[in-house]
Amino acid sequence: QITLKESGPTLVKPTQTLTLTCTFSGFSLNTSGVGVGWIRQPPGKALEWLALVYWDDDKRYSPSLKNRLTITKDTSKDRVVLTMTNMDPVDTATYYCAHRRSGGSYYVSWGQGILVTVSS
């Protein structure tokens, strides 16, 4: 059974850096084709794709946020970390990590999400 869980701060101040951790089980990021992505959802709004790291450490970012995002993987600990710099109130959202199954970048399994509020 595949599980993912997001962790990190639920409240950050404007201009601060957000660091979120996705801890997963039931698959390995050493397996060819596998990846972990981050997607966010502002309250009452649509899903927004943020970033994806593949098993071979290839990384992809949303161009609109690329300068602010860093995604890294730690396969020894089954974790993926997303950092987002210079947080703003418009970044208030539920942040999800999700499992990319080998073959295509659709997301089969998702974490429950973590609501991050940006406020002074």
Next chain:
Amino acid sequence: DIVVTQSPESLAVSLGERAAITCKSSQSVLYSSDNKNYFAWYQQRPGQPPKLLIYWASTRESGVPDRFSGSGSETDFTLTISSLQAEDVAVYYCQQYYSTPHTFGQGTKLEIK
């Protein structure tokens, strides 16, 4: 970026009736080398993460009821629920994964009439 435009924004259908949601991609998501459409559909119930329903435009994920079906190719796609059940009340999203960023549609809220 590929823009995915989803319609309608909201939809009310009677129980047992058919519901259809459409998405239009700003460019083709059909990859010529494998003849696959890089397109997926998700269901999101209130307070829950999205759930994968359909991938490769028409392949149903394991465990998804067969009343859900996906169709379309290149730029135009449809999710059809053949006979609406009460548990199908949710917001539905489409997604292209042909190229990054892997953009989602704006969502369609499906309700019971």
